[in-house]
Every structure is written in C-alpha cells, then in structure tokens.
Amino acid sequence: MRHRLKDVAERAGVSVKTVSNVVNGYQHVRPDTRARVERAIAELNYRPNLSARNLRKGRTGVIALAGPELDVPAFAELARHVVTAAAERGWTVLVDRAGGGPAPPGRVAAGIGDHLVDGLIVGPSTPTAGHLAGRDDGTPVVLVGGPGGPGPADHVATDDAAAARAATAHLISLGRRRVAAIGVRPTPEVAAARLRLAGYAAALAAAGIAHDERLVVPVPAWRRADGAAAVRHLLTSGVRPDAVLCLTDTLALGALRALHEAGLRVPGDVAVAGFDDIEDGRFSVPTLTTVAADRERVARLAVALLADRIDGDRSAPPRTLTVPCRLEPRESTLGR
Known part of the structure; x- marks a missing residue:
C-alpha cells in the first residue's frame, strides 16, 4: 500500500504541514521534530508523489539534455553526471541528439516539444547563440562548454582556446617543432573546434614557430576512425609531424593506433595529446596526455x-x- 503524507504525520505525531516542510527541505523545523518525521518516513517507506507535486506547480518534472552525438564518450560522461544531479532534485532527464547539421540544433533550440520539459541543457558543440536567440517558447536554457561572456542564456563555460594553447605549449616545451592539429570540423555549430584551433595557433606564434596549413587536418567527425585516417593522411603526404594535438581524445585514440601501425613510437617519434580526459585515455597504451575539465562540476552547475x-x-x-x-x-x- 502506498502511504500518504497524512500517514506519515499520524506516525510522527505532527501536522501534515510539518511533514510537507520536512519533505520539501524547509529549514525552519525543530531538529527533534525533523528527526521524528524522517524516522516515520523511513518506517513507512514513504515516497513523495512527484507527479502530483509537479502538477500543482505547473511542472513536468522532466528536463532535456541535448548533445551532438550520443555515443561520444565525453558527452556520455557529462550526461551521466547531469542525470545524477537531476535525480537529486526529483527530475527525469530526456536526452536528445542535436548535431550533424543546422536542422537538429534548430529544432532543439526552438523548444524540445512545447510544454514537454521544464528546462533544457545544451551540451558542447550544439546550437549557436544565433539559434538560441530565435527561441520563442520561454523554456529555460543552460549552455555547457565554450568560452564565457555575454550570451542568450545561462552558461557553464570552459576556456577551450586557453586549454588548447597550454596543451600545444606543452608539446613545444618537449622540443617538438612540427606540431600537427587534427580535428577541424566544417560545420559552423562546432565552435569548440575553432576555439581549440585558435589556441593551437596562438601557442605556435608565441614560440616563434611558423603556422603550416599542411599540418592542420580537418575531419568529418570526432571519432577514432577519423583520427586514424587523419594521421595516415599526414604520414603519406610527406609532412611528417613530431607531435600531434588532437582536438578530442577519441581522435587521439585513433591517432595512437595509426602511429602504431606505421611503426612509429609514441612519444619517441611522435608525441600525442588529446582533449576531454575520457576514461579510455587513462587505460590506453601509452596513457593519453589530455586537457581535462571537471565534468561532474560542470553538470552540477548546469543543473543548479x-x-x-x-x-x-x-x-x-x-x-x-x-x-x-x-x-x-x-x-x-612524457614516456614511461
């Protein structure tokens, strides 16, 4: 039998209003009273009726998380933390894809089903400020990733350009001078690629290294196969790098495989750095140098x-x- 608020109140010897205050986290409840109510909740295994509560507030209890490609490890790890943080508030998370062209981001930015969700978190490399500026449904939106600054919505930012500059400077500090960059994307929605490439170029300039366009390799997607293909292209083009900055870790994992197949040592012949700090990079051989942001903190800030x-x-x-x-x-x- 599902117990009601009234049952908890009778068991604890308090009013229904007092039980409601405890359940909703109000601070102005005496410690001994709160303890009695919490004990009654545990004894009765009481679970709040979130559907009824949301209905009274005009809420659905559902938020959406939109990301580029759902099987990208960095986005999957972010989604896991968003789901955890949302569950602590009694929310359900609807995950939707928004990437691969202008139509999906536009659809998500316009409102992911009118009145279907209470709010939307837009993951990295999805709608631009222009897309969001055209929304008219009033659903709250939080952007995740990319640089800070004035924008159309609340934003949990990361400085991709500065991070890529630091990663490139690290490669240069090891004596590398032919540093390639893999991962430029042609689609305008992928602002992260442009920012990371800008950081790469800034580090080269600061070190007095001429920018060689032949060392910058575009890719159709940020997947392992694309990283491997990009490295094979470099090796057959006659412009052999001594270091590679991959704009994502998945690209870097593919690059490691292609270098191994070519008989090149990492980092002896070619040093490799990635971006995102996905779990796979901590178990690759060799383990992957990368740029990391605290994704759990990003997710919790976005939900808050x-x-x-x-x-x-x-x-x-x-x-x-x-x-x-x-x-x-x-x-x-660094080597072993």
Missing part, C-alpha cells in the same frame, strides 16, 4: 542554474560560470 531559472526569475540577465581546464600530462608525451 537551470533550477534557479525554473523556480526563480526568468527575466534576470544571463549568468556565466566558468570551470577551469587543466592539462593532464601522461605517457603519450
């Missing part, structure tokens, strides 16, 4: 910003919170 918008002032100016990136040097650049 969204909660503030859902329950608070939706007309307030957009806010930006920045999570710093850090370089994680490992065997692919």
Whole structure:
C-alpha cells in the first residue's frame, strides 16, 4: 500500500504541514521534530508523489539534455553526471541528439516539444547563440562548454582556446617543432573546434614557430576512425609531424593506433595529446596526455542554474560560470 503524507504525520505525531516542510527541505523545523518525521518516513517507506507535486506547480518534472552525438564518450560522461544531479532534485532527464547539421540544433533550440520539459541543457558543440536567440517558447536554457561572456542564456563555460594553447605549449616545451592539429570540423555549430584551433595557433606564434596549413587536418567527425585516417593522411603526404594535438581524445585514440601501425613510437617519434580526459585515455597504451575539465562540476552547475531559472526569475540577465581546464600530462608525451 502506498502511504500518504497524512500517514506519515499520524506516525510522527505532527501536522501534515510539518511533514510537507520536512519533505520539501524547509529549514525552519525543530531538529527533534525533523528527526521524528524522517524516522516515520523511513518506517513507512514513504515516497513523495512527484507527479502530483509537479502538477500543482505547473511542472513536468522532466528536463532535456541535448548533445551532438550520443555515443561520444565525453558527452556520455557529462550526461551521466547531469542525470545524477537531476535525480537529486526529483527530475527525469530526456536526452536528445542535436548535431550533424543546422536542422537538429534548430529544432532543439526552438523548444524540445512545447510544454514537454521544464528546462533544457545544451551540451558542447550544439546550437549557436544565433539559434538560441530565435527561441520563442520561454523554456529555460543552460549552455555547457565554450568560452564565457555575454550570451542568450545561462552558461557553464570552459576556456577551450586557453586549454588548447597550454596543451600545444606543452608539446613545444618537449622540443617538438612540427606540431600537427587534427580535428577541424566544417560545420559552423562546432565552435569548440575553432576555439581549440585558435589556441593551437596562438601557442605556435608565441614560440616563434611558423603556422603550416599542411599540418592542420580537418575531419568529418570526432571519432577514432577519423583520427586514424587523419594521421595516415599526414604520414603519406610527406609532412611528417613530431607531435600531434588532437582536438578530442577519441581522435587521439585513433591517432595512437595509426602511429602504431606505421611503426612509429609514441612519444619517441611522435608525441600525442588529446582533449576531454575520457576514461579510455587513462587505460590506453601509452596513457593519453589530455586537457581535462571537471565534468561532474560542470553538470552540477548546469543543473543548479537551470533550477534557479525554473523556480526563480526568468527575466534576470544571463549568468556565466566558468570551470577551469587543466592539462593532464601522461605517457603519450612524457614516456614511461
């Protein structure tokens, strides 16, 4: 039998209002009273009726998370943390794809099913500010990734350009001078690629190394096979690098495989660095030097910003919170 708020109140010897205050986390409840209510909740295995609560508030209890490609490890790890943080608020997360061309981001930015969700978190490399500026449904939105600064929505930012510059400078500090960059994307939605390439170019300029366009290899997607294909292209083009900055870790894992197949040692012949700090890179051979951001912190900040918008002032100016990136040097650049 499903117990009601009234049953908990009778068991604890308090009013229904007091039980409601405890369940909803109100602070102005005496410690001994709170303890009695919490004990009654545990004894009765009481679970709040979230559907009824959301109905009273005009909410669905569902938020959406939109990302580029759902099987990309970095996005999958972000999604896991978003789901965890949302569950702590009693929310369900609807995950949708938004990438691969202008239509999907436009659809998500326009409102992922009117009145279907209470809010939307837009993951890395998805809608641009222009897409979001055209929304008209009023659903709160939080952007994740990319640089901070004024924008159309709340934003949890990362400085991709500065991080890529640090990773490239690390390669240069090891004596590498022919540093390739793999991962430029042709689609305009992938702002992260442009920012990371800008950081790469800035590090070369700071070191007095001429920018060689032949060392910059575009890819159709950020997958392992694309990283491997890009390295094979470099090796057969006659412009052999002594270091490779891959704009994602998945590209870097493919690059490691192609270098191994070509009989080149990493990092002896070619040093390799990636971006995103996915779990696979900690177990590759060699382990992968990478740029890392605290994805759990990013997810929790995004959920907290969204909660503030859902329950608070939706007309307030957009806010930006920045999570710093850090370089994680490992065997692919330092050796064993």
